[in-house]
Amino acid sequence: ANDQLAQWDRENFFHPSTHLAQFDRGEAPQRIITGGEGSHIIDRDGNRLLDGFAGLYCVNAGYGRKEITEAIAKQADELAYFHSYAGHGTEASITLSKMVMDRAPEGMARVYFGLGGSDANETNIKLVWYYNNIRGLPEKKKIISRWRGYHGSGLMSGSLTGLELFHKKFDLPLSNIVHTEAPFYYRRPEADMSEADFTAYLIRELEALIEREGPETIAAFIGEPVLGTGGIVPPPEGYWEGVQEVLARHDILMIADEVITGFGRLGSMFGSDHYGIKPDLITIAKGLTSAYAPLSGSIVGQRMWDVLCQGTDEHGVFGHGWTYSAHPIGAAAGVANLKLIDELGLVENATTVGAHLRRAMTEAVGDHVNVGEVRGEGMLCAVELTSDRATRASFDPMGSVAPKVVAAMLKRGVIARAMPQADMLGFAPPLCLTTEEADHIAAVTAESLKEVLG
Numbered sequence: 158a159n160d161q162l163a164q165w166d167r168e169n170f171f172h173p174s175t176h177l178a179q180f181d182r183g184e185a186p187q188r189i190i191t192g193g194e195g196s197h198i199i200d201r202d203g204n205r206l207l208d209g210f211a212g213l214y215c216v217n218a219g220y221g222r223k224e225i226t227e228a229i230a231k232q233a234d235e236l237a238y239f240h241s242y243a244g245h246g247t248e249a250s251i252t253l254s255k256m257v258m259d260r261a262p263e264g265m266a267r268v269y270f271g272l273g274g275s276d277a278n279e280t281n282i283k284l285v286w287y288y289n290n291i292r293g294l295p296e297k298k299k300i301i302s303r304w305r306g307y308h309g310s311g312l313m314s315g316s317l318t319g320l321e322l323f324h325k326k327f328d329l330p331l332s333n334i335v336h337t338e339a340p341f342y343y344r345r346p347e348a349d350m351s352e353a354d355f356t357a358y359l360i361r362e363l364e365a366l367i368e369r370e371g372p373e374t375i376a377a378f379i380g381e382p383v384l385g386t387g388g389i390v391p392p393p394e395g396y397w398e399g400v401q402e403v404l405a406r407h408d409i410l411m412i413a414d415e416v417i418t419g420f421g422r423l424g425s426m427f428g429s430d431h432y433g434i435k436p437d438l439i440t441i442a443k444g445l446t447s448a449y450a451p452l453s454g455s456i457v458g459q460r461m462w463d464v465l466c467q468g469t470d471e472h473g474v475f476g477h478g479w480t481y482s483a484h485p486i487g488a489a490a491g492v493a494n495l496k497l498i499d500e501l502g503l504v505e506n507a508t509t510v511g512a513h514l515r516r517a518m519t520e521a522v523g524d525h526v527n528v529g530e531v532r533g534e535g536m537l538c539a540v541e542l543t544s545d546r547a548t549r550a551s552f553d554p555m556g557s558v559a560p561k562v563v564a565a566m567l568k569r570g571v572i573a574r575a576m577p578q579a580d581m582l583g584f585a586p587p588l589c590l591t592t593e594e595a596d597h598i599a600a601v602t603a604e605s606l607k608e609v610l611g
């Protein structure tokens with residue numbers, strides 16, 4: 158729209174993850190969002206859009222939840238801010254720490270709060286290095302991450318991310334970060350490899366990397382229980398068991414990045430519980446507050462906590478803190494959100510409606526000649542596009558068809574995501590999605606695929 162707000166936007170606002178030149182020239186889409194309700198957002202022209210991606214996989218409880226907004230307003234009114242340094246806390250931040258730890262997988266000890274997933278991963282790597290310094294192993298520093306992993310956009314978190322888009326032109330990754338293969342069965346190296354053989358291959362590759370680098374130099378492994386931004390890819394059978402066995406043998410810590418999977422998205426409170434992962438650190442954000450306010454966390458396991466505590470006599474204070482660590486407004490949002498997730502049974506809904514969505518999607522588009530597979534777990538679904546089902550070839554490894562399908566879906570009032578560095582459609586709706594809304598997403602996907610690809 159050629160009005161003042163749109164003009165101010167183009168002239169002043171540096172949007173993230175946006176084609177800057179196109180935006181500057183006024184060629185890129187602009188949409189001004191004014192409201193939301195349940196699984197829908199509403200733009201200023203009054204259009205209601207079914208949000209098949211929950212913002213950025215984060216508005217898990219859905220839009221317009223008065224229980225959360227009223228808790229935020231009450232907290233802002235009583236005490237909008239105080240820091241959490243040197244033992245200070247607020248009722249909200251302390252209550253939230255208890256609620257997070259009550260829900261956390263077994264063996265976890267404490268939660269350190271941050272702002273977003275990226276900074277929580279920065280915190281995790283500093284915790285790992287601090288831990289090994291206290292143990293007298295300062296050379297044990299390298300972090301293994303996966304190609305196609307997404308762990309954030311900071312210097313360290315962007316280095317952990319295994320997508321070229323986040324590395325090139327930034328001189329990343331930083332030293333001490335090494336990447337291993339993505340557990341992406343559809344992209345297995347040989348067509349006739351079984352899922353079990355693929356898992357065995359991935360574990361051999363991981364072990365070979367550790368041997369090459371030297372186990373005494375490797376501190377930790379980081380992975381999302383289900384690869385998210387790299388393609389919504391559930392792991393092949395036996396993968397996490399195999400990875401953990403190798404890590405344990407080489408005294409390598411396990412970091413589960415549960416920014417997407419934490420608080421119900423897979424139909425379990427945590428992805429670690431879903432797959433039997435026993436992490437030393439867990440990254441949380443997004444679903445912690447359903448994005449009603451920024452808040453993240455690093456949940457620290459008991460074996461690290463015990464060493465960190467020993468270290469503080471000799472090394473002093475843990476020298477790491479953000480001004481907004483455990484911000485009271487984020488904490489109040491978190492408390493109200495976690496209560497609501499329980500009250501509405503959203504974790505269970507993620508299992509049942511998520512399975513319904515994948516079934517409906519498979520029925521609607523599974524036989525299309527350009528659909529390689531429909532996959533997912535819990536309330537996550539991906540439609541892999543291919544120019545040739547036999548060879549599983551991508552139309553474009555950087556993605557050119559999926560954005561057209563996403564645009565065609567948007568015209569029909571449904572938001573999907575064209576995943577970066579892939580040609581696939583991603584779905585991560587709010588956990589309150591209904592079966593009727595799931596059916597609608599599938600139907601619109603089918604119509605839009607037909608419009609773009611025939």
Ligand code: PLP
Nearest residue numbers: 273274275307308309414416417
């Ligand atoms: N880790 C994972 C698994 C994510 O999906 C994301 C964001 O999408 C992040 C970390 C980074 O979180 P943030 O964007 O809040 O910094």
